Amino acid sequence: xxKCEHFRDxxxxxxIDGQLDKNAAGSLxxxxxxxxxxxxxxxxxxxxxxLPWAQALRQxxxxxxxxxxxxxxxxxxxSSDLIxxxxxxxxxxxxxxxxxxxxxxxxLMLLVGSVTVNTIQIKQAQEKDQGxxxxxxxxxxxxxxxxDLGTPIExxxx
Amino acid sequence: MEDIAKDILIRASQGDMRxxxxxxxxxxxxxxxxxxxxxxxxxxxxxxxxxxxxxxxxKLKTFRFESSFKTWxxxxxxxxxxxxxxxxxxxxxxPFEESFGEGAVLNEAHTQMDQEQQNQIVEKLLGxxxxxxxxxxxxxxxxxxxxxxxAQALNININTVRSRLKxxxxxxxxxxxxxxxxxx
Numbered sequence: 001x002x003k004c005e006h007f008r009d010x011x012x013x014x015x016i017d018g019q020l021d022k023n024a025a026g027s028l029x030x031x032x033x034x035x036x037x038x039x040x041x042x043x044x045x046x047x048x049x050x051l052p053w054a055q056a057l058r059q060x061x062x063x064x065x066x067x068x069x070x071x072x073x074x075x076x077x078x079s080s081d082l083i084x085x086x087x088x089x090x091x092x093x094x095x096x097x098x099x100x101x102x103x104x105x106x107x108l109m110l111l112v113g114s115v116t117v118n119t120i121q122i123k124q125a126q127e128k129d130q131g132x133x134x135x136x137x138x139x140x141x142x143x144x145x146x147x148d149l150g151t152p153i154e155x156x157x158x
Numbered sequence: 159m160e161d162i163a164k165d166i167l168i169r170a171s172q173g174d175m176r177x178x179x180x181x182x183x184x185x186x187x188x189x190x191x192x193x194x195x196x197x198x199x200x201x202x203x204x205x206x207x208x209x210x211x212x213x214x215x216x217k218l219k220t221f222r223f224e225s226s227f228k229t230w231x232x233x234x235x236x237x238x239x240x241x242x243x244x245x246x247x248x249x250x251x252x253p254f255e256e257s258f259g260e261g262a263v264l265n266e267a268h269t270q271m272d273q274e275q276q277n278q279i280v281e282k283l284l285g286x287x288x289x290x291x292x293x294x295x296x297x298x299x300x301x302x303x304x305x306x307x308x309a310q311a312l313n314i315n316i317n318t319v320r321s322r323l324k325x326x327x328x329x330x331x332x333x334x335x336x337x338x339x340x341x342x
Binding site for chain 2: 054061
């Protein structure tokens with residue numbers, strides 16, 4: 001029956017948990033007086049689906065739990081102390097503001113110096129290469145001349 | 159869970175370990191027992207409880223007292239335990255029928271049962287439910303929270319609380335009927 005279905009839904013939740021308002025509770029009580037199947041269902045639900053929980057004992061909290069929690073918190077605090085100590089040291093370096101522009105200009109000078117030296121070296125290397133190339137050209141033409149023995153038959157063939 | 163004075167919470171949030179110990183003592187029984195029933199074994203419950211208190215310790219600094227500490231702690235506990243149970247395959251236990259199908263005294267009064275057996279029955283019955291259903295049943299039937307409190311703790315609406323409880327109880331009823339049927 002649809003009515004029974006509705007009342008059984010109420011039995012399974014609000015009625016068993018004492019959450020029904022007076023009107024709804026009254027109409028359910030009236031129905032239970034008339035309907036033996038729903039009465040039986042209510043008894044069964046109470047005994048089989050809610051009673052085991054009522055008899056479930058609260059378990060004592062193991063003593064080791066607090067010890068473990070304390071250890072974890074102390075470890076975390078120690079590691080966060082280390083990090084904040086490191087950050088403080090870094091900050092400590094930055095506290096001396098005069099050092100910063102001096103260091104920055106030193107780094108800049110080193111950079112500019114190294115770039116200039118590099119450019120000069122490259123230029124010198126290029127000039128040296130060009131000179132060597134011209135010398136090698138001259139020497140190859142003089143070598144060709146030195147292969148000429150100056151005989152008429154060679155002149156003829158050359 | 160016991161109420162905790164605001165000044166204790168403020169001191170704990172400022173790193174006072176003695177104040178945090180007061181917070182721990184007031185809430186550890188709730189946290190551990192919810193964790194134990196949702197993850198359904200002791201080792202995992204310890205791990206979950208530890209995580210819950212570390213989260214509380216970290217987040218107390220940003221706690222603004224807009225909601226009650228209890229509701230806030232319920233939420234952290236339930237979410238941490240549910241997430242752990244969903245990830246962990248260990249939460250799945252042997253089906254209730256297999257464990258208690260034969261020889262178990264399952265009369266409704268349970269008067270003859272010793273505490274150990276009672277506890278095993280609770281564990282096995284919870285093993286029949288999924289982590290979301292388990293959390294609802296634990297918060298309602300074992301911890302006695304109202305629908306409103308459960309809805310806030312799990313961040314769901316009240317009708318979802320109702321439907322999860324309804325399905326859980328239907329499931330438990332069918333498991334218990336099955337056991338009774340097999341015994342006959």
